Amino acid sequence: MSDKQKQCLERLSTLIGRWKGEGKGTYPTIEPFEYGEESTFERHRNKPVFHFTQKTWNKYSAEYMHWESGFIIVKEDGSIEFSNSQGGGRTEVLLGSLREEKDGGFVMNFQSKVLSNDDKLVKTAREFVIDGDQLTYVVSMSTHTTPELQKHLEATLKKVS
Amino acid sequence: MSDKQKQCLERLSTLIGRWKGEGKGTYPTIEPFEYGEESTFERHRNKPVFHFTQKTWNKYSAEYMHWESGFIIVKEDGSIEFSNSQGGGRTEVLLGSLREEKDGGFVMNFQSKVLSNDDKLVKTAREFVIDGDQLTYVVSMSTHTTPELQKHLEATLKKVS
Numbered sequence: 001m002s003d004k005q006k007q008c009l010e011r012l013s014t015l016i017g018r019w020k021g022e023g024k025g026t027y028p029t030i031e032p033f034e035y036g037e038e039s040t041f042e043r044h045r046n047k048p049v050f051h052f053t054q055k056t057w058n059k060y061s062a063e064y065m066h067w068e069s070g071f072i073i074v075k076e077d078g079s080i081e082f083s084n085s086q087g088g089g090r091t092e093v094l095l096g097s098l099r100e101e102k103d104g105g106f107v108m109n110f111q112s113k114v115l116s117n118d119d120k121l122v123k124t125a126r127e128f129v130i131d132g133d134q135l136t137y138v139v140s141m142s143t144h145t146t147p148e149l150q151k152h153l154e155a156t157l158k159k160v161s
Numbered sequence: 162m163s164d165k166q167k168q169c170l171e172r173l174s175t176l177i178g179r180w181k182g183e184g185k186g187t188y189p190t191i192e193p194f195e196y197g198e199e200s201t202f203e204r205h206r207n208k209p210v211f212h213f214t215q216k217t218w219n220k221y222s223a224e225y226m227h228w229e230s231g232f233i234i235v236k237e238d239g240s241i242e243f244s245n246s247q248g249g250g251r252t253e254v255l256l257g258s259l260r261e262e263k264d265g266g267f268v269m270n271f272q273s274k275v276l277s278n279d280d281k282l283v284k285t286a287r288e289f290v291i292d293g294d295q296l297t298y299v300v301s302m303s304t305h306t307t308p309e310l311q312k313h314l315e316a317t318l319k320k321v322s
Contacts, residue, residue: 044225044228051228065207067210069246073248073250083278085246091275092252114277
């Protein structure tokens with residue numbers, strides 16, 4: 001295992017556990033909405049891989065909304081790959097990198113490589129900022145009707161266990 | 162919701178819970194291997210969707226092997242779609258149907274529609290046979306070097322909770 005891969009794995013290990021928080025969804029073609037979220041990260045014992053799950057619910061009605069799960073894979077060169085499948089049937093493969101922040105936190109940036117089973121989408125991107133027990137993320141996407149990459153989701157989560 | 166969709170959802174609801182068992186892997190290009198497995202199915206509260214997770218480990222060394230998670234979506238016409246992502250980075254979208262068996266069990270059959278992020282694969286298929294608290298499955302695949310669809314995995318699981 002390379003030093004870069006080891007360092008990246010060590011960084012991502014701070015994600016292991018359960019995170020809860022709130023977010024909001026916006027996009028040029030939809031009414032804004034607010035949601036609650038619970039996400040989990042678990043490390044594969046024998047591989048440089050983390051399993052990720054995400055559940056969101058309407059902040060006011062508590063009705064469940066988006067479900068997603070997938071894997072973050074740390075490559076030999078320290079780059080990261082995030083593949084997921086979603087409750088609506090879409091699958092995504094995103095490629096990314098990890099960047100250290102001066103204050104001790106770190107940022108993961110992903111850009112879509114393959115999007116399947118969702119014809120409206122052209123591109124997605126995700127940025128996760130992790131600082132101690134706080135995780136904030138932004139999900140952006142472009143579609144055939146909104147071809148510029150635009151922010152779709154942003155949320156702030158706290159580690160709860 | 163159509164009657165077909167309702168019936169299919171009712172059938173699949175018997176999957177909800179945790180399943181454990183053993184399986185074996187074979188393929189023309191590999192040494193046969195045996196594995197332990199734990200799989201879970203959970204129903205989305207507000208959508209005709211089930212979340213699936215699967216972990217396998219070497220039967221003898223207990224070292225973790227394959228991880229996978231994804232969603233089974235029951236369509237209006239009673240057909241089913243299975244999208245998943247895997248610890249190696251692959252994502253799959255499979256289309257299928259459910260068939261009732263005379264003895265009260267049922268069978269789910271899936272054929273791949275989209276395979277991403279794994280260049281060696283050409284096609285995958287899965288058959289799940291559910292009879293009370295027993296689930297058996299067969300995963301088949303064809304690759305560029307083995308172009309005929311061949312059995313790769315088969316396992317028998319029992320519902321444990």
